[in-house]
Amino acid sequence: MNRNPHVAVAGATGAVGIEMIKTLEQRNFPVGKLTLLASARSVSRKLKYRGQDLPVQELKKDSFQGIDIAQFSAGGSISKEFAPAAAQAGCVVVDNSSAFRMDPTVPLVVPEINAGDVKKHQGIIANPNCTTAITLMALYPLHSAFFCRRIFASSYQAVSGTGAKAIAELERQVNQIVKGQPVTREVYPHQIAFNVLPHVDAFLPTGYTKEEMKMENEGRKIMHHPTFKASVTCVRVPVYRAHSVAVSAEFERPVTVEAALEVLRRAPGLDVIDNPA
Numbered sequence: 499m500n501r502n503p504h505v506a507v508a509g510a511t512g513a514v515g516i517e518m519i520k521t522l523e524q525r526n527f528p529v530g531k532l533t534l535l536a537s538a539r540s541v542s543r544k545l546k547y548r549g550q551d552l553p554v555q556e557l558k559k560d561s562f563q564g565i566d567i568a569q570f571s572a573g574g575s576i577s578k579e580f581a582p583a584a585a586q587a588g589c590v591v592v593d594n595s596s597a598f599r600m601d602p603t604v605p606l607v608v609p610e611i612n613a614g615d616v617k618k619h620q621g622i623i624a625n626p627n628c629t630t631a632i633t634l635m636a637l638y639p640l641h642s643a644f645f646c647r648r649i650f651a652s653s654y655q656a657v658s659g660t661g662a663k664a665i666a667e668l669e670r671q672v673n674q675i676v677k678g679q680p681v682t683r684e685v686y687p688h689q690i691a692f693n694v695l696p697h698v699d700a701f702l703p704t705g706y707t708k709e710e711m712k713m714e715n716e717g718r719k720i721m722h723h724p725t726f727k728a729s730v731t732c733v734r735v736p737v738y739r740a741h742s743v744a745v746s747a748e749f750e751r752p753v754t755v756e757a758a759l760e761v762l763r764r765a766p767g768l769d770v771i772d773n774p775a
């Protein structure tokens with residue numbers, strides 16, 4: 499691959515796309531050229547990258563000629579429609595949506611856990627569900643040391659996970675409540691300001707939501723652990739950004755708090771903060 503790749507961000511104007519652009523910059527990723535793609539609604543917009551104003555272009559099937567890496571974050575249906583065309587054009591797609599995560603021909607990767615799986619890609623690499631990714635970052639090192647049988651978990655998921663419009667909805671509702679005005683709803687079926695919604699994604703016949711099942715399904719694939727079990731309750735909380743998860747895990751081998759902390763302190767990508775005072 500080109501050492502200074504031409505990178506595209508599809509969904510560049512969204513909550514995730516904006517963070518991707520910032521991350522490329524903060525990590526000093528050796529971007530040769532950056533192409534920003536979104537819907538036709540955004541073609542007049544410009545976004546900042548390394549002090550420059552880059553124009554947003556409309557995402558089309560022929561947008562990927564000459565592009566080396568495309569990061570997709572425009573939703574599952576857009577990924578299904580455009581990612582195969584991008585891969586066909588010779589581009590490596592890193593897809594943030596749920597479109598290809600459980601496809602057996604697509605590696606589902608958390609670099610700190612299963613970076614080696616990337617080598618098996620056929621043009622598309624999937625990135626896990628947000629709550630799953632952060633949970634596995636802490637769980638996998640413990641699993642490697644003690645063998646995790648199952649977990650029970652509750653999430654506290656920020657509105658950013660629903661996208662830019664949900665961040666705006668929380669801000670608007672907080673202002674409305676503070677000013678004593680009626681609360682308007684566009685994104686969530688119920689008020690999210692000063693409230694919690696125990697409903698993330700659609701419910702399945704089992705009573706779990708699709709979001710809740712991602713932890714078990716995606717966790718099995720990423721950790722190469724086909725018998726891993728996860729019973730999860732996902733809750734949306736009125737926080738702008740960053741999800742939290744409380745996990746209770748059961749292991750095959752005996753674990754002490756000290757031994758678990760030692761494993762977590764050595765794990766890549768984690769900061770252990772254990773200081774109640």
Ligand SMILES: NC(=O)c1ccc[n+]([C@@H]2O[C@H](COP(=O)([O-])OP(=O)(O)OC[C@H]3O[C@@H](n4cnc5c(N)ncnc54)[C@H](OP(=O)(O)O)[C@@H]3O)[C@@H](O)[C@H]2O)c1
Pocket residue numbers: 508509510511512513514515535536537538539540557570571572573574576594595596625626627628631658659660661662663
């Ligand atoms: N893996 C993770 O950690 C994680 C976390 C959060 C979200 N996600 C996933 O990332 C995706 C985006 O989430 P988000 O929070 O960034 O959503 P968002 O804020 O609503 O942004 C959606 C983006 O998609 C673009 N888009 C929408 N329709 C399009 C179309 N027809 N053609 C081209 N572009 C189109 C939008 O462009 P316009 O501005 O022009 O409409 C915008 O750039 C979703 O699939 C979500 O599930 C993944």
